Amino acid sequence: MTTWILLGSIVALALAFNLFWRKREQGRTETGRQELEELRAMGDIVPASIHPVIDPIRCIGSGACVYACPEKSVLTVVNGRGVLTNPLGCIGHGACAAACPVQAINLVFGTAKRGLELPHVDPDFQTNQPGVYIVGELGGMGLIRNAVSQGRQAADHVVAGQRRAAGDSLDALVVGAGPAGTSATLRLMEAGLRVLLLEREAFGGTITHYPRAKVVMTGFLDFPVYGRVSKRKMSKEQLVALWGDIREKTGLQVAVGELVEKIERADDGGWLVSSTGGVFKTANVLLALGRRGSPRKLDVPGEELSKVVYRVIEPDVFQDQHVLVVGGGNAAVESAFALLDGGKCASVTISYRKNNFARCRQPNRKRVAAEVEAGRLTALMGTQVEEIFEDRVTLRDASGEQSSVRNDALVIQIGGTAPTALLQDVGIEIVTKYGEA
Ligand SMILES: Cc1cc2nc3c(=O)[nH]c(=O)nc-3n(C[C@H](O)[C@H](O)[C@H](O)COP(=O)(O)OP(=O)(O)OC[C@H]3O[C@@H](n4cnc5c(N)ncnc54)[C@H](O)[C@@H]3O)c2cc1C
Ligand code: SF4
Incomplete structure (x- = not known):
C-alpha cells in the first residue's frame, strides 16, 4: 500500500x-x-x-x-x-x-541582405596605410579582452618597427580611450615612445556607457605596465573603478574632450591628426574608435549650449530639471525611461518628428503609451526642434505651427554616423561582409 x-x-x-x-x-x-x-x-x-x-x-x-x-x-x-x-x-x-x-x-559579420563594413587590416592590425593601425571593436571583434589584447599587439608592432617621430612630433597618437586604446597607450609608454591619447568623451570608452550595475564578463585582462587583472566577472562600477586605478598607478595621460575629425598624410610620410584641440604630427596612428560612431546632430541654433547632450549616462544629474528628449528610436525612449526611473526630473518630454514610435520594440512602445497615459511623460509627436535657448526650446509641427517648451536640458538621440567615414577619408581599405566569417 x-x-x-x-x-x-x-x-x-x-x-x-x-x-x-x-x-x-x-x-x-x-x-x-x-x-x-x-x-x-x-x-x-x-x-x-x-x-x-x-x-x-x-x-x-x-x-x-x-x-x-x-x-x-x-x-x-x-x-x-x-x-x-x-x-x-x-x-x-x-x-x-x-x-x-x-x-x-x-x-x-553582417547579414545576407545588409553588409557590415569593416576595415581591412594585416595580422599586426596595420591597415593598407603605413603606420595607421586599427584595434578593438572598430575592426569587427567585440569584447574587452580582445580589445586589450589587440591594442597591445598593434603597439608591439609599432615598437618593433622603424617609424619614429621627426623633430618634436609624436612617435604615436592613439585615438579612443576604451580598452583597446588604453592598452595600446600603456604598451607604447612602457617602450618609452612619445605617445598621446585623445578621447572625445570619457576615459574607459563604451564601458562607461553600460547600464548601472551591469555584470560584465571580461576573462582575465593583461595590461602592459599595470599587469594582469584576474577577476573575470565584474560589475560596471568595478570596471570603471579599475580604469581609474590603471590611470592612477601607471600615470597614463589622456586628453579627454578631443574629437578627432581628420587624418591626413604629411609630406614626410608621417600623419597629421586634426582634433577639436589642435593638429598633431605623428609617425603612427592607432585608431581604437569602437563602433558606436558619432552622434548625429540636429544642426539648429543653440545646439552648442552646454545643456545639450547626446546620451544619458547618469540620470540623476538631471534632478529637478525640465528635460526634453529628441528622437523616436529605442535609444531615445530608453533614455526617457531612465530619466523617469532615476532622474527625479521636474518633467520629461519627448519630441519626435514622426507620429508614432513604430521603430521601437514592442515593450518600449507599450511603456511609452502607459507613461503618457499616467501623465509622467509628455510626447510631442510630429514636432521638430527649431531653436534651443537657455531656458526653453522652440518646436514646429507638421502644420507649421510653432510652440515653446520650458527646458533645462536636451538629450538628442537621432542616430549617428558610422566611424568608417573617418577611415575612408584616410584611404583605408574597407571590406563589406555579408553574413560571412
Ligand atoms: C551594453 C553592452 C554590454 C557589453 N558587455 C560586455 C561584456 O560583458 N563583456 C565584454 O567583454 N564586452 C562587452 N561589451 C563590448 C565591449 O564594451 C566592447 O567590445 C569594448 O568596449 C570595445 O573596446 P574598444 O576600445 O574597441 O572601443 P570602445 O570601448 O567603444 O572605445 C572607443 C572610444 O573611442 C572614442 N572615440 C570614437 N571616435 C572618436 C574620435 N573621432 N575622436 C576621439 N575619440 C573617439 C569613443 O568616445 C570611445 O571612448 C558590451 C558592449 C555593450 C554596448
Ligand atoms: S553568447 Fe550571446 S552575446 Fe555572445 S555571441 Fe552568442 S548570442 Fe551573442
Missing part, C-alpha cells in the same frame, strides 16, 4: 513538473514569437560585430545557446529552434556557438 502511495506521488510530481516545464517553454516560445515579429517590423538589423547564425536544419532546439549567452534575452527557442531574436543585444561573446551540442551555430 505504502509503495503504491509513494509511486503515485512520484508520478503526480513528475506530471506536475512536466506541466510546469511545458507552460514555461510555451511562455518562452510565445515571447520569442513576439520578439521575432517586432524584429521583422524593424527591417534587416545588422549586429555591430560578430554574431551567431543558427542552421535551422542542424538545430535540435536544446536551448544550450540560450542558457550559455551571458547577455540573456538575445537568443530564444521558438518552435523548437534557436533564433537570434535580439541582434542588437549580441556583443559577440561566441559562448552560444561553443555551447551548441550539434555545432549548428556559425559566428559571422
